Amino acid sequence: MAAAGSGSFNTALADDKQGKKDDAPPKKRYRVIDTHVHLFNARQMGSDGVPKLNFLSLDATIEGYVAAMKQGQVDKGFLITYNAEDVAAQLRNYKVDPAMVRLVYNTAYQKTALKKHPDLFWWFPEHIDPVRETYLEDLQKNFEDGAAGIKMMTVFHGYFPDHPGFLPVYEMCRKYKKPIIMDLSYWYLNVMPAMNELEQRRNRVHRFSDYAALLEPILKDFSDIPISLAHTGTASRASDYDEVFPFIAQHKNLSCDIAASTDYSAAWLQKLVKAVGAGKVMYGTDWPYWTSGASSYLKGDRRWTMIADECPALSEEEKVAILSGNAQRFVENKLPTKVERGAAESKRDS
Numbered sequence: 001m002a003a004a005g006s007g008s009f010n011t012a013l014a015d016d017k018q019g020k021k022d023d024a025p026p027k028k029r030y031r032v033i034d035t036h037v038h039l040f041n042a043r044q045m046g047s048d049g050v051p052k053l054n055f056l057s058l059d060a061t062i063e064g065y066v067a068a069m070k071q072g073q074v075d076k077g078f079l080i081t082y083n084a085e086d087v088a089a090q091l092r093n094y095k096v097d098p099a100m101v102r103l104v105y106n107t108a109y110q111k112t113a114l115k116k117h118p119d120l121f122w123w124f125p126e127h128i129d130p131v132r133e134t135y136l137e138d139l140q141k142n143f144e145d146g147a148a149g150i151k152m153m154t155v156f157h158g159y160f161p162d163h164p165g166f167l168p169v170y171e172m173c174r175k176y177k178k179p180i181i182m183d184l185s186y187w188y189l190n191v192m193p194a195m196n197e198l199e200q201r202r203n204r205v206h207r208f209s210d211y212a213a214l215l216e217p218i219l220k221d222f223s224d225i226p227i228s229l230a231h232t233g234t235a236s237r238a239s240d241y242d243e244v245f246p247f248i249a250q251h252k253n254l255s256c257d258i259a260a261s262t263d264y265s266a267a268w269l270q271k272l273v274k275a276v277g278a279g280k281v282m283y284g285t286d287w288p289y290w291t292s293g294a295s296s297y298l299k300g301d302r303r304w305t306m307i308a309d310e311c312p313a314l315s316e317e318e319k320v321a322i323l324s325g326n327a328q329r330f331v332e333n334k335l336p337t338k339v340e341r342g343a344a345e346s347k348r349d350s
């Protein structure tokens with residue numbers, strides 16, 4: 001788990017020793033992995049009829065992001081790819097015509113990051129739509145092409161994750177030994193219902209525990225697959241965590257990333273770790289939606305330095321786990337060990 005700086009980090013460290021400037025970056029103490037990153041060809045916006053989206057800055061591009069990683073001392077990212085078709089339901093909610101931004105939300109562009117910077121990214125494709133004729137072949141090809149795992153955002157495609165169309169997906173993840181980042185989209189259900197589900201299945205989720213109940217059979221049947229709930233389960237309000245935290249703690253294969261989570265703060269993070277165990281919490285940001293420029297990773301709202309410096313309740317070991325150790329284990333398709341699941345487990349087992 002030792003810090004593995006690239007050449008530029010080493011240069012920065014050397015400069016720091018000599019220069020001792022106040023604004024010099026702090027010495028690299030941790031290996032840092034951002035487990036929730038998206039990239040967009042934002043430079044396509046504003047010309048040739050492509051609208052300018054105010055929620056995408058130039059930091060959204062490959063170059064913008066790699067610069068922020070370097071400046072922010074972030075070693076690796078989970079690159080989650082999707083195109084305009086995959087997130088069409090949400091774009092329409094934002095009054096954006098998906099076809100008009102297909103060059104911005106563009107998987108071919110995103111995948112060039114993997115080619116240009118193979119040492120910086122693990123790839124998590126998101127496109128799983130049971131209606132599409134080739135969805136399983138496409139997934140198999142992703143795995144053969146080196147995907148580290150997948151992301152599922154089933155509600156974006158109009159379904160809940162227990163729809164039978166996803167069963168072969170879980171089976172393929174098991175076969176290829178690939179972990180799943182699961183975005184439940186609980187916080188969007190009021191504006192983006194699971195509209196392709198037949199009526200008797202569509203309105204089953206009224207509170208988070210309803211969602212947890214429909215996930216139970218999957219977690220049981222695929223208990224060997226590491227599953228990470230994106231955005232700490234997509235709680236829409238702080239009180240939802242009363243149901244989210246125990247749910248994460250209860251399942252050995254369940255963990256979470258903290259990207260763009262509701263009510264995010266150092267106090268909240270320490271509460272989460274206490275409830276679910278440090279081995280189940282992964283640092284992540286949902287870049288570029290939260291970016292405040294190239295210094296975001298050290299100084300922005302979702303800075304990793306908050307975990308390193310502003311969480312006195314966390315031990316050094318726990319910080320290392322949250323900033324990179326758990327992410328490394330996740331891409332290796334391993335579940336948290338009993339020790340890593342921590343005190344939260346013994347409380348629960350009794």
Ligand SMILES: [Zn+2]
Nearest residue numbers: 036038080286
């Ligand atoms: Zn995201």
